[in-house]
Amino acid sequence: MRSGPAAGTxxxxxxxxxxxxxxxxxxxxxxxGTDATELIKxxxxxxxxxxxxxxxxxxxxxxxxxxxNPHPGYIDATIYLRGAHNPVDIxxxxxxxxxxxxxxxxxxxxxxxxxxxxxxxNRSTILHANLRYExxx
Numbered sequence: 001m002r003s004g005p006a007a008g009t010x011x012x013x014x015x016x017x018x019x020x021x022x023x024x025x026x027x028x029x030x031x032x033g034t035d036a037t038e039l040i041k042x043x044x045x046x047x048x049x050x051x052x053x054x055x056x057x058x059x060x061x062x063x064x065x066x067x068x069n070p071h072p073g074y075i076d077a078t079i080y081l082r083g084a085h086n087p088v089d090i091x092x093x094x095x096x097x098x099x100x101x102x103x104x105x106x107x108x109x110x111x112x113x114x115x116x117x118x119x120x121x122n123r124s125t126i127l128h129a130n131l132r133y134e135x136x137x
Contacts, residue, residue, distance in 0.1 A: 046077035056098035
């Protein structure tokens, strides 16, 4: 997680556990684990997140709701897969207690793979993450 004082917003980069594909250009072969021909490494990237404060203590123990794209205040988030940025709607973030440079968070996310023609079913999930704070000028 990082913030930029000029933008007044936060950004999140959330790496996902690597997964496999028999062929990285054939999405129907994606599967959990790392034992196939192609290893897929990707991350969810979210930008322009309107959150209060300039450090993690302002987020500690709080929950924030966000509209879906394209409504004002949405989180501009994607996951890069099969040569395209696939939209991810992050509609809620629940923050735990801040610890030094880290904070636990639960992100409610809906993945849209059909917009870019990836043959994976759209899905929603709650992602649990330990976010590290990084200040970016």
